[in-house]
Amino acid sequence: xxxxxxxxxxxxxxxxxxxxxxxxxxxxxxxxxxxxxxxxxxxxxxxxxxxxxxxxxxxxxxxxxxxxxxxxxxxxxxxxxxxxxxxxxxxxxxxxxxxxxxxxxxxxxxxxxxxxxxxxxxxxxxxxxxxxxxxxxxxxxxxxxxxxxxxxxxxxxxxxxxxxxxxxxxxxxxxxxxxxxxxxxxxxxxxxxxxxxxxxxxxxxxxxxxxxxxxxxxxxxxxxxxxxxxxxxxxxxxxxxxxxxxxxxxxxxxxxxxxxxxxxxxxxxxxxxxxxxxxxxxxxxxxxxxxxxxxxxxxxxxxxxxxxxxxxxxxxxxxxxxxxxxxxxxxxxxxxxxxxxxxxxxxxxxxxxxxxxxxxxxxxxxxxxxxxxxxxxxxxxxxxxxxxxxxxxxxxxxxxxxxxxxxxxxx
Amino acid sequence: xxxxxxxxxxxxxxxxxxxxxxxxxxxxxxxxxxxxxxxxxxxxxxxxxxxxxxxxxxxxxxxxxxxxxxxxxxxxxxxxxxxxxxxxxxxxxxxxxxxxxxxxxxxxxxxxxxxxxxxxxxxxxxxxxxxxxxxxxxxxxxxxxxxxxxxxxxxxxxxxxxxxxxxxxxxxxxxxxxxxxxxxxxxxx
Numbered sequence: 001x002x003x004x005x006x007x008x009x010x011x012x013x014x015x016x017x018x019x020x021x022x023x024x025x026x027x028x029x030x031x032x033x034x035x036x037x038x039x040x041x042x043x044x045x046x047x048x049x050x051x052x053x054x055x056x057x058x059x060x061x062x063x064x065x066x067x068x069x070x071x072x073x074x075x076x077x078x079x080x081x082x083x084x085x086x087x088x089x090x091x092x093x094x095x096x097x098x099x100x101x102x103x104x105x106x107x108x109x110x111x112x113x114x115x116x117x118x119x120x121x122x123x124x125x126x127x128x129x130x131x132x133x134x135x136x137x138x139x140x141x142x143x144x145x146x147x148x149x150x151x152x153x154x155x156x157x158x159x160x161x162x163x164x165x166x167x168x169x170x171x172x173x174x175x176x177x178x179x180x181x182x183x184x185x186x187x188x189x190x191x192x193x194x195x196x197x198x199x200x201x202x203x204x205x206x207x208x209x210x211x212x213x214x215x216x217x218x219x220x221x222x223x224x225x226x227x228x229x230x231x232x233x234x235x236x237x238x239x240x241x242x243x244x245x246x247x248x249x250x251x252x253x254x255x256x257x258x259x260x261x262x263x264x265x266x267x268x269x270x271x272x273x274x275x276x277x278x279x280x281x282x283x284x285x286x287x288x289x290x291x292x293x294x295x296x297x298x299x300x301x302x303x304x305x306x307x308x309x310x311x312x313x314x315x316x317x318x319x320x321x322x323x324x325x326x327x328x329x330x331x332x333x334x335x336x337x338x339x340x341x342x343x344x345x346x347x348x349x350x351x352x353x354x355x356x357x358x359x360x361x362x363x364x365x366x367x368x369x370x371x372x373x374x375x376x377x378x379x380x381x382x383x384x385x386x387x388x389x390x391x392x393x394x395x396x397x398x399x400x401x402x403x404x405x406x407x408x409x410x411x
Numbered sequence: 412x413x414x415x416x417x418x419x420x421x422x423x424x425x426x427x428x429x430x431x432x433x434x435x436x437x438x439x440x441x442x443x444x445x446x447x448x449x450x451x452x453x454x455x456x457x458x459x460x461x462x463x464x465x466x467x468x469x470x471x472x473x474x475x476x477x478x479x480x481x482x483x484x485x486x487x488x489x490x491x492x493x494x495x496x497x498x499x500x501x502x503x504x505x506x507x508x509x510x511x512x513x514x515x516x517x518x519x520x521x522x523x524x525x526x527x528x529x530x531x532x533x534x535x536x537x538x539x540x541x542x543x544x545x546x547x548x549x550x551x552x553x554x555x556x557x558x559x560x561x562x563x564x565x566x567x568x569x570x571x572x573x574x575x576x577x578x579x580x581x582x583x584x585x586x587x588x589x590x591x592x593x594x595x596x597x598x599x600x
Binding site: 045058246260270271275323 | 432433434435436440441442443445448449457459483512513514516517527528529530531532533534535536537538544545546547548550568570571572573574575577578579
């Protein structure tokens with residue numbers, strides 16, 4: 001009897017425990033599925049205006065919104081905020097007024113979708129903040145590689161010289177040779193070389209170095225290709241033009257209608273960076289430099305009134321001498337030249353360097369080989385038909401329309 | 412043997428390149444006294460060469476025909492009243508398409524149905540131009556927004572989209588409006 005009772009209670013307890021476990025388990029599964037679905041709905045419908053944290057974007061941040069508002073209230077608001085406001089709900093009107101009377105889109109979610117969204121809002125993901133230690137800082141590797149290499153080479157050179165002279169000294173002290181002085185000048189010279197081999201060799205080497213350096217630096221006068229200065233903000237073209245696929249013309253919009261391909265003013269940065277406050281490489285440190293320059297407070301997302309704005313002093317890389325004229329719009333619009341033709345693989349550069357030499361020979365070479373863009377250049381139709389008649393069957397390159405006349409660029 | 416080694420070293424050392432901007436031949440021919448666009452000067456207190464136009468200045472060919480400001484009520488008014496001064500021709504739509512691919516595609520996607528190359532969460536829930544169900548702030552769905560609404564949104568921005576008036580002339584913006592209206596009819600199916 002006792003035994004049976006004992007067994008029975010154990011069984012009961014076991015069953016209860018099991019049931020409660022499955023309950024918890026299944027509840028969990030349902031919830032996490034709903035939360036997942038809710039996350040999907042949130043990401044496709046809500047994120048452009050709401051964050052799941054506390055910071056407000058277009059609309060308020062939604063952390064803790066399920067505690068602040070009743071479920072019914074949220075449902076009415078999300079389904080049709082304008083109807084809800086019209087019904088005269090005080091809270092609805094208050095939030096409408098607070099956010100500048102901008103009506104929220106009416107979503108009319110199915111009940112099931114709303115439940116999922118509600119579940120997600122109730123169980124928001126735990127936000128993991130990146131600490132500054134996690135951020136990968138751009139190292140200064142490779143900055144002075146060539147200089148380091150030169151020092152190492154010089155050190156080795158000295159070492160070799162010391163060792164060889166030591167060896168010669170030892171040799172000398174072991175067997176002293178005495179030779180007669182030769183009579184002809186040539187033989188004297190040969191003797192000098194054979195006696196002072198090291199001295200002669202080192203001086204020849206020095207002369208080679210000096211000549212090579214001076215030759216290189218003479219060739220490099222006025223040629224700044226590979227020039228890669230450090231910019232005041234570590235803006236990465238690789239991230240913007242490469243990974244994010246933003247067209248060059250978006251920021252350099254004046255390349256289409258001006259001599260200069262303008263440097264975008266900070267308002268163009270702010271078209272995206274009003275809301276994107278953290279970069280993929282440098283976190284907030286570089287983007288906050290824009291805010292610093294123009295006086296924008298990323299926490300409240302407002303411009304500080306009466307702020308003393310400072311220009312961002314970008315370092316100019318491509319610079320033609322004043323004695324030659326160059327026009328961007330002429331090349332970009334009429335010539336239909338890709339930016340990369342002259343500027344190189346910009347979309348792969350974290351730090352921009354000058355790709356082309358920008359020498360006169362480089363310009364002329366391109367003008368001699370590039371064909372005139374006749375497709376979609378209606379403005380020049382008359383000229384183009386004339387050219388086609390004049391150069392029947394020939395390639396019509398830029399030099400044929402005056403692309404190598406001196407006064408085209410030098411006047 | 413030693414000498415060959417030294418020779419190699421000499422060549423290595425001498426092939427090192429310098430990374431500065433380099434030297435100029437006769438700098439006074441490179442830099443004339445006239446001011447460069449983005450340079451500095453000692454005349455103005457902020458030393459900027461790039462000056463802002465005097466208030467009220469209208470650049471040639473930039474006389475505005477769009478008399479609405481950035482407020483919500485003007486957004487609604489523009490939608491009701493603004494008329495596209497650009498002719499609805501194929502050439503203009505094609506121009507609009509080109510401009511769209513430069514200025515809009517990376518967020519709105521090639522066909523105005525989202526899926527652009529920018530994947531930041533803020534810009535991941537872009538509404539589709541041909542979406543006909545959800546009522547927006549003008550009490551119209553995306554597919555029925557009027558040219559004035561679209562122009563106003565490009566000019567002054569809307570929600571997470573910034574204003575694009577500094578990058579595009581009014582004519583260019585109206586051309587984009589023409590193309591966006593084409594995309595409003597475009598269905599992904």
